Amino acid sequence: MTRIVHTGDTHVGYRQYHSPERRRDFLDAFEQVIADAVADDADAVVHAGDLFHDRRPELPDLMGVLSVLRKLDAAGVPFLAVVGNHESTRGGQWLDLFESLGLATRLGAEPVVVDETALYGLDHVPASQRDDLDYEFDSHDADSAALVAHGLFTPFAHGDWDTETVLQESTVAFDAVLLGDNHTPDTAEVDGTWVTYCGSTERASASERDGRGYNIVTFETGETADQTTVDIRRRALDTREFVFVDAELGSGEGAERVQSRLASYDLADAVVLVDITGEGEPVTPAEIESFATEHGALVARVRDRREIETEAAAVSVDFADPDRAVRERLSEVELSGAAREIDDLVRDDAVVDSNLRDRVTERVRERLDAGTLTADADDTNVTSVDETNDAGDTNTTADTDDADDTNTTADADDADDANTTDDTDDTDDTAQLTMEDLT
Ligand SMILES: [Mn+2]
Known part of the structure; x- marks a missing residue:
């Protein structure tokens, strides 16, 4: 029997509502999950992505996570993980750093066998690049197998990644798929395979009303390997009221x-x-x-x-074509040339979300060099970056927090809730860049 703690969407570093206490809460929740895993002597902790809220976690977030991972390591419980959309960087991943320190294993196409179960990983992949995936996994000789992945999979809410296709095209037969990204815990059976979301460990948006927790997944082998029984239970976490x-x-x-x-x-x-x-x-x-x-x-x-x-009543929006509705609304808003250019970048599907910040910075820098942004105009343009970034998040359907926003484009508050930290950061960065470049 293999007993695994399945967690994810920890979002360490999220300074929700600009609150340092909230930031600490996200780390505390991770600490609780790991303490439980140690106390229960689980065979492994599987993390399904979004350990960090941001691809640039700050030192306290990194130190906090390291200290928690060390406790798990000292107890001899392996930490196996994939990379989520929030923390993904071009170059290497934070997970690789933890792996190089011997504190984590990054799951992928090769099996990592824990007790009787082979575990595989699939990092978050943007929708535009999924056609290139071949779902080729190396074979294993364990009794059971599970895939750990980050994304919005069917048949769950906001699902845009077809689970049936993944299971059919995979070269390994999985007994379970352990997921992260959707913050709502849920379990379904797809073609005889158990597919489950563990949910977030702290409320990352106002829409996450239910109590938070994580999954305990057990794999029990019968007489033959095809008789594996998968049992999925939830355990509650004591989180911020x-x-x-x-x-x-x-x-x-x-x-x-x-x-x-x-x-x-x-x-x-x-x-x-x-x-x-x-x-x-x-x-x-x-x-x-x-x-x-x-x-x-x-x-x-x-x-x-x-x-x-x-x-909402005053703005006539044709929901059959949200893109058109956005274009029309934008044409009514007075944006400067620079803001419009940034907005184009944000809406350009060819620009991967994780590259967006850099591309916008690049563009603003070019404009500064060309002298088409003046010091006086800065405030306006900083605000524009801010606003268009929110709009960008609205497009990020791969992100559950923001999917909420998609439903309420007329609702500025929603965007605010989910993105407060990002917004502040962006404003800071842009302001800093402007000052540096002007002086
Ligand atoms: Mn998440």
């Missing part, structure tokens, strides 16, 4: 009503997310947010859905 308040206001109701709703919850150290719907008086989000933090909340965010609904 999130308080979701849906405040539906009746006519004449306003901030006071929202505050009295809030007062009925224990807000201590919690992330408080308030959705206002219905009718009633205008409400200032900042006022509600301070009310919540004064009552002990770690952070609070208010979304007034009533405004969003009004905006």
Whole structure:
């Protein structure tokens, strides 16, 4: 029998809501999973990608992960992983660094046998490059086999990577496919193979309401190898408290009503997310947010859905052709030539998401050199980079956090929630570049 802890979408380094505490939470969740694996003496920890939120984790994130991996290593439990879309870099991968330190194994086309099970890996591959995949895996002589992969696979929500095709074209017969990318845990059977998402270990977006956890997957061999039984169980994690308040206001109701709703919850150290719907008086989000933090909340965010609904009604969007809708809306927005150029880059499918930041930096630098960006224009253009980056994320359908945003293009708040860290970073980078180049 092989018993594996299947985790993923840890997103270490995510400074959600600009909160250093939240950043620490993501590492804490990883630490919990690993502590459980050590306590249970699991045969291996399998990580299905997105260990880091960003392809440029900072030193505290790297040091934190190293220290956790060392504990696992000291307990003699192997850490086997693939690369997710959030952390993927051109050049080498962070995972290769951990492997070179003897703290991890990067799964791929060659089997890594743990007890009675052969494990293989498939890193995240952008949709445009998937036709080139041959799904050739070296053979094994273990009793069972599992594929670990990162992407949005069918038959689950947002699935754009066909699991049946993967299973049919693979040169190895898999008993299970252990997935990462979709933050919602779920399990399905495809052509007699168990396919499962372990879910994220901390809430990376407001849409992740259910409790977080990870999978424990056991492979039990019967009389013959084709009688392998796969058992998938979930284990819950003790994560940061999130308080979701849906405040539906009746006519004449306003901030006071929202505050009295809030007062009925224990807000201590919690992330408080308030959705206002219905009718009633205008409400200032900042006022509600301070009310919540004064009552002990770690952070609070208010979304007034009533405004969003009004905006959505005012903008006529043809959802049958979202690209056209975006083009039309863009033509109504006053963007400078530079911003428009950056927007083109963001929407260009030929530019891989992971290269986007560099390409935009390159383009801005060219413009600075050519003198077509002035110091005065900087603020405007920095904002534009910011905005177009959000738009870029909207296009990133391979990303579950952002898939949420795709549904609500008129919703600026959503984009904000999922991308706060990225946005700040981008603004910083661009501002820095501008200053350096001008002085
Ligand atoms: Mn993820």
